[in-house]
Amino acid sequence: MARPGGNPDLVKYQYKNKGEAPLSKKLSVNLTEEMHEEVKKRGGAEFIRLAVAKALSEASDLQSA
Numbered sequence: 001m002a003r004p005g006g007n008p009d010l011v012k013y014q015y016k017n018k019g020e021a022p023l024s025k026k027l028s029v030n031l032t033e034e035m036h037e038e039v040k041k042r043g044g045a046e047f048i049r050l051a052v053a054k055a056l057s058e059a060s061d062l063q064s065a
Contacts, residue, residue, distance in 0.1 A: 018046070023049075029048075
C-alpha cells in the first residue's frame with residue numbers, strides 16, 4: 001500500500017527496462033570530466049549499456065572467427 005500523500009501514479013512514472021533480462025548488477029567506472037559530460041548528453045546509463053553490449057558482441061565475433 002502506498003504511503004499517504006505519495007504519488008498514486010507511481011507505476012506510470014517508474015523506470016522500465018527496455019530489454020528482457022532484469023538489470024540486477026551494478027558496475028562502477030571512473031571517467032574523465034569530458035567523458036562523463038559526453039555520456040550524459042548521449043543518454044547516460046542506457047548509452048553505456050548499449051556500448052558495452054556492442055563491445056561484447058564484437059569481441060565474441062572476433063573469438064569465433
